[in-house]
Amino acid sequence: xxxxEQSPQSLIILEGKNCTLQCNYTVSPxxxxxxxxxxxxxxxxxxxxxxxxxxxxSNGRYTATLDADTKQSSLHITASQLSDSASYICVVTxxxxxxxxxxxxxxxxxxxxx
Amino acid sequence: DxxxxxxxxxxxxxxxxxxxxxCSPISGHKSVSWYQQVLGQGPxxxxxxxxxxxxxxxxxxxxxxxxxxxxxxxxxxxxxxLLGDSALYLCxxxxxxxxxxxxxxxxxxxSIL
Numbered sequence: 657x658x659x660x661e662q663s664p665q666s667l668i669i670l671e672g673k674n675c676t677l678q679c680n681y682t683v684s685p686x687x688x689x690x691x692x693x694x695x696x697x698x699x700x701x702x703x704x705x706x707x708x709x710x711x712x713x714s715n716g717r718y719t720a721t722l723d724a725d726t727k728q729s730s731l732h733i734t735a736s737q738l739s740d741s742a743s744y745i746c747v748v749t750x751x752x753x754x755x756x757x758x759x760x761x762x763x764x765x766x767x768x769x770x
Numbered sequence: 771d772x773x774x775x776x777x778x779x780x781x782x783x784x785x786x787x788x789x790x791x792x793c794s795p796i797s798g799h800k801s802v803s804w805y806q807q808v809l810g811q812g813p814x815x816x817x818x819x820x821x822x823x824x825x826x827x828x829x830x831x832x833x834x835x836x837x838x839x840x841x842x843x844x845x846x847x848x849x850x851x852l853l854g855d856s857a858l859y860l861c862x863x864x865x866x867x868x869x870x871x872x873x874x875x876x877x878x879x880x881s882i883l
Binding site (some may be wrong): 659667688690697698699700701702705707745754755757759760761763769 | 775779803805811812813814817818825827828860862867868869870871872873874875876877
């Protein structure tokens with residue numbers, strides 16, 4: 657079982673609408689939880705970074721929330737644009753055995769249509 | 771300012787060969803991380819280096835190794851290539867190992883025949 661699970665796997669929304677992507681994780685505690693946007697054929701781009709003690713972080717139209725009790729994070733996209741079409745990946749960084757470990761979710765593929 | 775640059779962008783190898791991938795971080799960044807992304811999957815963490823020392827390691831076999839140079843650039847080496855090593859290899863740099871943003875390059879697409 658992956659330590660980071662995302663849902664839905666894919667999503668199609670109309671331009672201008674809002675959407676929320678989910679991330680459930682099992683690693684606790686962790687150093688940080690990040691959301692990335694990855695366009696096809698490109699490297700991921702950082703959207704938000706939250707530490708274990710934070711519960712919300714915004715970056716323009718992107719707002720990430722974190723609930724440490726339920727081990728869930730969500731990424732809310734407001735007023736979607738065609739350029740938001742991409743994969744959105746949830747990533748958890750934690751310490752194990754003196755080493756830093758990083759676990760990625762499989763991503764949610766978002767398509768925004770006119 | 772230049773972002774993270776990776777070379778080569780594409781590479782074709784055959785089974786059993788060895789490959790070296792290169793990464794130049796953003797100027798001033800001292801940490802470099804390597805990831806493997808198989809088509810349709812999320813990236814998998816391979817290594818993190820900071821100040822030329824290994825600070826993080828994922829669950830990859832010993833065929834995978836890396837190093838970081840005094841100028842903070844990095845190389846990822848993969849020996850005895852297998853078909854399953856075909857993937858996009860991503861490099862990311864950051865100022866340090868804490869809660870700073872990681873900046874990714876666009877990767878090296880490695881195909882094994």
